[in-house]
Amino acid sequence: MxxxxxxxxxxxxxxxxxxxxxxxxxxxxxxxxxxxxxxxxxxxxxxxxxLAVLDTYFVELKEDIFSRSFLPSLAPMQRIAALVDNIYEFQRLTREQTGKTLGCPYGNIVSEMATLDETIRSKVATFFRKVEQEIQATLDEAVTLGDIPACNTEATAAAMFSYLEGLMLQAKTRNDPEVIQALGSAVLTIRIGAQYPQ
Amino acid sequence: MxxxxxxxxxxxxxxxxxxxxxxxxxxxxxxxxxxxxxxxxxxxxxxxxxLAVLDTYFVELKEDIFSRSFLPSLAPMQRIAALVDNIYEFQRLTREQTGKTLGCPYGNIVSEMATLDETIRSKVATFFRKVEQEIQATLDEAVTLGDIPACNTEATAAAMFSYLEGLMLQAKTRNDPEVIQALGSAVLTIRIGAQYPQ
DNA sequence: GGATTAACTGACCGGTCGGTCAAATCATGC
DNA sequence: GCATGATTTGACCGACCGGTCAGTTAATCC
Missing domain, CATH: 1.10.10.60 (Homeodomain-like)
Incomplete structure (x- = not known):
């Protein structure tokens, strides 16, 4: 190497x-x-x-988790449920290996550096947007298929992603990844601008 | 002084x-x-x-925001909506004063220090639990009044709080508090263990 | 083989870090 | 006035910080 x-x-x-x-x-x-x-x-x-670490290895980690979640064989909302499972599994694994629950690599660095380094902040912000767009596309598909009522999918995707970041921060705070599994299912209940009552 | x-x-x-x-x-x-x-x-x-800053001034800030949100004159779920409003207002104010959206004081320090200082981590974890308990009590009241269907209020409160932390991290990442207002209402849609369809 | 460039070494830079300490100053009670 | 303890001072400590640099070694090309 x-x-x-x-x-x-x-x-x-x-x-x-x-x-x-x-x-x-x-x-x-x-x-x-x-x-x-x-x-x-x-x-x-x-x-x-x-910045290079963010661009290569942290992105690689996200690609890995997403590719194992957003499977065409799954119904759209099940992909989002799978995303939660894979995030949980990753946090559980690092906890097993290091003894600590480390949270989200991107969330950590942006929390630390957002006010100190504009380059890092904007890079993470762009990364977050991309993740939200992938979730939004999945929600759009779910709406098209009639799996969920129409809603503001852009805002709902951002809200769902925010929730996942919050969950990872919780897991880090408690030093316990189990909270992700315990509370993860609620991501599917988040909805913004739903046009019909559920 | x-x-x-x-x-x-x-x-x-x-x-x-x-x-x-x-x-x-x-x-x-x-x-x-x-x-x-x-x-x-x-x-x-x-x-x-x-630790002293956490115990005095950061707690004081939380007390201030909570006392202006959990008003007896409001219906339970409206108090939670008011909490979002007051969090938004605080982030907007600091953004106005400092030019930066700073996120949650507790979330920031625990993200940075959880793996490095066990005392700080557990203090923040305890603080988070207390906040969740206040939200849970509010949800219990809402269930009792029949405002919402019965659910796992402990888990739902933890999920709602996680969402709020995620929103504050998002606001910090974008350096824009408006995301809290745009996405805040979704906190009311979060539900874990709801016994009846909404 | 000779020249050029990439890769690598390790000592060194000024500055800052958290923390210490003996001495000076201040306030208080008698 | 004097003693006592709280408070304050500012120099000082060794360790470490991110970063530099002159010089050595190794690979590449003509």
Whole structure:
């Protein structure tokens, strides 16, 4: 594995576990077996590294979870239910491996950095929008199929995603992923602008 | 105003705006017009200061918002709607004053510190539970009055609160409090364990 | 083989971190 | 006036921060 990739992998794990401000460049280098000088051969700054981690590995994680949730074989609303299951499973796994429930990688970094680094904030904001659009497309399909009454699917998708972020923060706060399973089903009850009573 | 109080007030504002790891003891002291030595006369550590801020000013903020939401003159579910309104109003105000949407003070610090400081994590977890209990009591009242069908009010309260945390994270991510108003009404649609179709 | 460039090394930079401490100053009660 | 304890001061500590840089090594190309 090349140097740049080793740095990105170490950074991914350390940043997710302990956040940007609490992880030093030296620590990332040590974990990757790389000298500090080499770090700055591949990345212009610590911030540039963090952006690269967001763009590659954190996005990869989202792709992985989404591809296992948004299956054509499932009915639209079942895909959203599967998304909750897969988020739960991922949080449960990291809890098993690290002893800590770490929450959402994107949610963590944006909570920490939104007011301090506009580049990071807007990158996460764009990422969030994309996720919401995927959920919205699923809701549109559900409406078309008549599975749910017509509603404001854009707003409902944003609300559902906000709820999932809230759930992951709850799980991190309690250091217990089970809350995601216990409360996850409610994501399906969220509705904005429903045109008919349910 | 005495020295300890000045330190707490400076810490409250700085910690809320820029988070624990990104604010130094010296900066808090400078803002309060206090020497560093004096700081350690009143607080054993930076962590102790943060805990004191949580216990006093952040709790005070919550009390303030809740007392203006959970009014006996309002029907139970209207109180929850009022809670959303007051959260929105607070985020809008801080955005107006600081140019940034700062999100939930508790959510921010627990997102940053949950994996690094068990004392802080459990304090926030306990605080969250209390908030959920207040919401639950309101839901119980709504069920008793027949305003909503019976449901698992404990789980529903936790889910509603998670949603509110998610909304505040969204507002911070977009640096725009309006999302709280746009999506806030959906909190009333969240339901877990409803015994009858709505 | 010689030149060029990429990759890497490790010491070093100024500055900041949380925290300490002995001494000075202040307020209080007797 | 004097003693006592609370409060304040500001210099100081070692560790660490993100980042730099001159120089070495390794790979590539003509």
């Amino acid at each position: 090349n140097t740049r990739e080793r740095l990105l992998l170490s950074a991914r794990d350390l940043l997710y576990a302990r956040n940007y401000g609490h992880v030093g460049v030296k620590e990332i280098c040590d974990a990757a077996g790389v000298q500090k000088g080499s770090f700055y051969h591949y990345f212009a700054s610590k911030q540039a590294l963090a | 005495n020295t300890r109080e000045r330190l707490l007030l400076s810490a409250r504002d700085l910690l809320y705006a820029r988070n624990y790891g990104h604010v130094g003891v010296k900066e808090i002291c400078d803002a309060a017009g206090v020497q560093k030595g004096s700081f350690y006369h009143y607080f054993a550590s930076k962590q102790a200061l943060a």
